[in-house]
Amino acid sequence: MEREKILGNLRAELAMGNHIIGVSTGTGITAKYAKQGGADFILMLNSGRFRQMGRSSLAGFLPFCNSNDMVMDFASREIIPLVKDIPIIFGLNASDPTKNMDDYIIEIKDRGFSGINNYPTVGLIDGKFSEALEDEGNSYLLEVEAIRIAHNRDMFTVAFVFNEIQATQMIEAGADVICVHLGLTEGGLLGAKKVFSLEAAKIRADNIFKICNELKPGIVKMIYGGPVKTPIDVQYMYSNNEDLMGYIGGSSFERIPSEKSITNITKAFKVTGKLDEDDLMVKMLDGVTKHYDYVEFVKEYIAQNYMNEISFSDLAKVAHVSRSYLSSLFKKSVGCSFQEYIVRFRMDRAIEILDRDKIQLSELAYLVGYQDYAQFSKMFKKVKGFSPKQYKSNINTKT
Structure with a gap:
């Protein structure tokens, strides 16, 4: 032309x-x-x-x-x-x-x-x-x-x-x-x-x-x-x-x-349900409060990104509120700090994965957001009262 x-x-x-x-x-x-x-x-x-x-x-x-x-x-x-x-x-x-x-x-x-x-x-x-x-x-x-x-x-x-x-x-x-x-x-x-x-x-x-x-x-x-x-x-x-x-x-x-399409269609034959990151992105760019409250925004973000590093300060910036205000609001609503919440969420997710899949513990740590297995094991024991190894052994004994 x-x-x-x-x-x-x-x-x-x-x-x-x-x-x-x-x-x-x-x-x-x-x-x-x-x-x-x-x-x-x-x-x-x-x-x-x-x-x-x-x-x-x-x-x-x-x-x-x-x-x-x-x-x-x-x-x-x-x-x-x-x-x-x-x-x-x-x-x-x-x-x-x-x-x-x-x-x-x-x-x-x-x-x-x-x-x-x-x-x-x-x-x-x-x-x-x-x-x-x-x-x-x-x-x-x-x-x-x-x-x-x-x-x-x-x-x-x-x-x-x-x-x-x-x-x-x-x-x-x-x-x-x-x-x-x-x-x-x-x-x-x-x-x-x-x-x-x-x-x-x-x-x-x-x-x-x-x-x-x-x-x-x-x-x-x-x-x-x-x-x-x-x-x-x-x-x-x-x-x-x-x-x-x-x-x-x-x-x-x-x-x-x-x-996305090849990965999702392959997963669809193995598991049901999936999250669409664009749903959250729309809300983030359009303004958090137009869609839901600040605490729900943080909880949904954690649910979709728990396997990655998450900055609470960045979430506050996206929500256009101060870090201290968001922290106070979150703790009042949830009953614990952001850091405590995300650790508990990750450990609960780790339990779900262990109950469902046969997986190496080092790989499990990575899947729930921990690059260092020792740190993951320490937090797991702190939250659950026993180590990941003990929990996995208990599962194997039951089966």
Whole structure:
């Protein structure tokens, strides 16, 4: 599809009050149904392919294969022949020393791609490795230059940026979309563990979009990754940033839904009932008191997250009350402190698991939120009056 036609379609969507959606994938079935669901363009990124192999998006940055060759191979064979009348964007590794970018971008266009996106991007790399890349000449400016070349070839361009300086560089290079990359997508079994909050993501996007509005007000402004992984998260970003025009997702559209659905359907054949984390997330983002009282919120949060580390201070922040007030309210209602409640809850849960399953005690500790078995055993004995080993032996004797 021609660049002007793509931009015309995007402007028409925005004029109707819709948001722009881009879907990153490594498989034809996702591309096919993303189009059917209303996606505005499809990105072919090497990480999408690795996700289909059961690897995380981070695999796209490791020396497993040549990124450009991988994308060209699967996208040319599986995506372009299958999905028609929607822009297919090539995820270009601009620092590839085996390619002449001028010639390669012409080849990309000739093979049927509507445009390019700078991925994998060195913008996700920091520290000493980033410094070493800079010293070798493999800087973000190579990605800026690739966007410039593609723009001059009248191709549609989607630029991942990480700060205001990069946004400025990409706008000057002619990028059609400035997408604030918030880091590898959080959530799911394979998601990046170190992420920042939705509020921090909003602030970063605000700062970058401010520069966009100064330099080129009409440019399409989007976000990608980080803590933004569900429609609820995206709605939070839309509600708190009037400049945001759309969202690009990869793991959010194919990895996390697949993980959840496959895991849940498998569990459904073994156990009954399940909790939906999004129910709690809706209430947390929408305001705790609109749905139920503070104490019920804390109890429900513990019920869904007892196996993880839980910060009472964080729960107070989410509820928009002081820690001391929430603590006083909780103790008055429940009859014990938050810390006592969560320990008892975990020990009760441990008893349920021991009664139901044959399991190693070290594994049991991990399942109820304890990395250290000695600490788990100590708390178990304190609450129940006997050790986990004694309780398990008693079960074995009865059976």
